[in-house]
Amino acid sequence: xxxxxxxxxxxxFAGRPAARALLAQGVKVVAHDEAFADAAERAAFxxxxxxxxxxxxxxxxxxxxxxxxxxxxxxxxxxxxxxPAQRVPLEQGSAHDYxxxxxxxxxxxxxxxxxxxxxxxxxxxxxxVLVSSAAPLQGIANxxxxxxxxxxxxxxxxxxxxxxxxHAITVNAVGSNYVENPDYFPPSLLADKAAMAKMTANIxxxxxxxxxxxxxxxxxxxxxxxxxxxxxxxxxxxGWA
Numbered sequence: 001x002x003x004x005x006x007x008x009x010x011x012x013f014a015g016r017p018a019a020r021a022l023l024a025q026g027v028k029v030v031a032h033d034e035a036f037a038d039a040a041e042r043a044a045f046x047x048x049x050x051x052x053x054x055x056x057x058x059x060x061x062x063x064x065x066x067x068x069x070x071x072x073x074x075x076x077x078x079x080x081x082x083x084p085a086q087r088v089p090l091e092q093g094s095a096h097d098y099x100x101x102x103x104x105x106x107x108x109x110x111x112x113x114x115x116x117x118x119x120x121x122x123x124x125x126x127x128x129v130l131v132s133s134a135a136p137l138q139g140i141a142n143x144x145x146x147x148x149x150x151x152x153x154x155x156x157x158x159x160x161x162x163x164x165x166x167h168a169i170t171v172n173a174v175g176s177n178y179v180e181n182p183d184y185f186p187p188s189l190l191a192d193k194a195a196m197a198k199m200t201a202n203i204x205x206x207x208x209x210x211x212x213x214x215x216x217x218x219x220x221x222x223x224x225x226x227x228x229x230x231x232x233x234x235x236x237x238x239g240w241a
Contacts, residue, residue: 031054127222135177175233
């Protein structure tokens with residue numbers, strides 16, 4: 001049976017590699033990104049990732065509706081929520097910035113999932129994969145807004161898994177860290193040998209993860225083969241967590 005996936009924030013973090021990995025498995029992929037409000041950006045993404053359908057949409061319900069309209073349904077929701085991990089000591093933090101992090105990393109995936117899951121229940125099959133972070137598993141000083149927002153996202157997993165399991169819908173998160181990508185590791189940082197040596201010293205595997213590796217993990221959790229795995233935040237951080 002054909003499967004149809006929605007990937008959000010598709011131009012960022014794991015969006016492109018995950019789309020390619022799913023397409024390689026025969027999954028039809030619908031991609032949404034705020035940048036796709038520009039028709040040229042949509043066309044460029046579709047050219048770069050052949051076979052994907054890029055959509056422009058406004059609010060969360062509109063994202064779900066337009067994604068469903070492309071192929072008639074969504075079976076797999078990949079919530080690829082990229083957000084800046086900014087160093088903000090507690091006394092310098094603001095409620096406004098904290099709310100923005102919670103909105104992007106928790107309210108957004110919650111809202112889109114809630115708009116998609118009803119149809120998954122009717123078909124008695126579904127996959128929800130939250131592309132999150134391993135940071136809450138360790139904690140990071142001076143990053144409490146980012147880490148706790150990611151923790152809230154991770155917290156959705158166990159409850160959703162118990163709620164949706166009887167409908168054959170699995171829910172998991174990829175707890176990533178130290179994965180090479182331009183959102184968190186810009187070229188200037190990758191070129192700084194001293195900084196990279198200091199950073200990779202914290203990683204038991206001694207290197208950054210590759211985009212293709214996190215994409216393969218996402219694609220597996222979205223597959224039929226992962227049908228008995230649910231309720232997990234899977235660390236994908238080279239042994240750091």
